[in-house]
Amino acid sequence: MLTRRKFVQTVGAGAAGALTGSWIGARGREGSLWDLAPTLDAAQAMRVIPLSSNENPLGPGKVVLDAVQRAFGPAGATPGRYSSATGELRDVLSTYLNVRPENLTLGCGSTQILRTATHVYTERTKALVGTIPTYEESAGYAAMLGRPVRAVALDRDFRMDLDKLADASRGAGMVFYCNPNNPVATYVGAQATRDFIARVHRISPETTILVDEAYFEYVTHADHATMIPVALEDPRVVVARTFSKAYGMAGLRLGYGVGHPDAIRRMSQWDSGSGTSSLNVLALHAGIAAIGQGAAFVDAERARNTAVRNFTVKWFADRGMKSTDSHTNFIFVNTGMLAKQFRDGCAAKGVRVGRDFPPFEHAWCRISLGTMDEMKRAVAVFGEVLGKAGVIAAA
Numbered sequence: 480m481l482t483r484r485k486f487v488q489t490v491g492a493g494a495a496g497a498l499t500g501s502w503i504g505a506r507g508r509e510g511s512l513w514d515l516a517p518t519l520d521a522a523q524a525m526r527v528i529p530l531s532s533n534e535n536p537l538g539p540g541k542v543v544l545d546a547v548q549r550a551f552g553p554a555g556a557t558p559g560r561y562s563s564a565t566g567e568l569r570d571v572l573s574t575y576l577n578v579r580p581e582n583l584t585l586g587c588g589s590t591q592i593l594r595t596a597t598h599v600y601t602e603r604t605k606a607l608v609g610t611i612p613t614y615e616e617s618a619g620y621a622a623m624l625g626r627p628v629r630a631v632a633l634d635r636d637f638r639m640d641l642d643k644l645a646d647a648s649r650g651a652g653m654v655f656y657c658n659p660n661n662p663v664a665t666y667v668g669a670q671a672t673r674d675f676i677a678r679v680h681r682i683s684p685e686t687t688i689l690v691d692e693a694y695f696e697y698v699t700h701a702d703h704a705t706m707i708p709v710a711l712e713d714p715r716v717v718v719a720r721t722f723s724k725a726y727g728m729a730g731l732r733l734g735y736g737v738g739h740p741d742a743i744r745r746m747s748q749w750d751s752g753s754g755t756s757s758l759n760v761l762a763l764h765a766g767i768a769a770i771g772q773g774a775a776f777v778d779a780e781r782a783r784n785t786a787v788r789n790f791t792v793k794w795f796a797d798r799g800m801k802s803t804d805s806h807t808n809f810i811f812v813n814t815g816m817l818a819k820q821f822r823d824g825c826a827a828k829g830v831r832v833g834r835d836f837p838p839f840e841h842a843w844c845r846i847s848l849g850t851m852d853e854m855k856r857a858v859a860v861f862g863e864v865l866g867k868a869g870v871i872a873a874a
């Protein structure tokens with residue numbers, strides 16, 4: 480079996496070459512600072528409102544930070560040892576998700592899960608299929624590996640077009656099913672998703688569907704449910720989850736994949752036993768504490784985000800600007816201005832918003848949601864940049 484380590488040794492030079500390509504370099508990395516306005520001085524940069532990377536503006540919270548602190552142990556002993564906390568996190572997650580440890584694989588962020596699945600389930604003759612736009616990690620990784628990528632357009636409401644996606648899945652290695660979908664923020668209901676999975680497997684029995692549930696906790700749709708039960712039964716479905724969003728741990732880097740033991744085994748064989756080698760002991764302890772906060776934490780975080788989302792969507796709607804139906808901690812809004820022009824205008828006034836998302840960069844911008852206080856300050860800047868500070872749409 481070719482493991483990830485052997486693969487890196489074998490193709491390292493080629494992969495490094497591909498990585499220097501500007502397209503790969505610019506693809507969907509959240510959280511990078513490359514779009515910080517160069518005109519800001521250091522003090523201004525400290526005050527920037529960061530609304531470009533879909534993070535939780537509150538961060539991990541005290542319970543989690545205390546756990547990280549404790550993980551240092553006496554005289555920093557714990558970080559000096561290879562971690563033994565992997566098993567504990569797997570146990571905690573298993574209980575939380577009502578699955579068995581063999582249904583889980585851990586990763587350095589869900590990025591690692593996405594890459595591993597892309598590597599294992601696509602081939603030079605078996606394409607990756609996804610929407611355009613969507614979160615680009617899988618597509619970028621597939622392209623780097625020389626695997627074909629098939630992209631299908633969204634429907635008129637910026638939702639995944641399930642007919643087009645199912646058609647394109649014929650003979651594909653993997654469908655990247657990002658739900659809710661980044662950057663457009665829309666969600667496809669649980670029953671429609673289950674039907675889609677069944678349909679793909681009728682049309683194309685060997686295709687794996689990777690359901691990316693990165694923003695799962697923020698969904699407020701009436702028909703909302705995880706695809707984990709489907710994945711547990713069907714080795715051709717894998718669910719990816721992350722601690723980066725609702726749990727506020729983007730910088731700590733922790734994610735996981737859930738699936739049938741056969742699917743998890745296949746991914747783990749490639750990625751040296753559940754990604755243990757890429758895991759950081761501080762993140763593991765943070766993850767255990769984060770899950771320990773229970774459902775009440777997630778409910779409160781969802782309610783906080785929903786209030787901020789409603790406020791921000793309404794601010795734009797009151798001024799005649801339409802947003803998609805967001806089920807995430809960001810919105811996708813038609814400002815009517817070139818995304819770059821809007822972004823640069825905002826950056827010059829200390830608000831960082833999302834990058835271009837072709838084919839919608841002519842008018843649409845992705846804005847991550849900060850705290851309510853940050854958004855109240857941000858909309859004042861949006862109003863100035865758009866020349867619509869006090870303009871209210873006609874009823």
Ligand SMILES: Cc1ncc(COP(=O)(O)O)c(C=O)c1O
Pocket residue numbers: 509532533587588589590591614657660661691693694720721722723729732733734
């Ligand atoms: C849809 C989606 N999936 C996966 C990720 C990767 O997140 P992480 O590697 O931090 O878990 C992101 C990051 O923004 C995302 O938007």
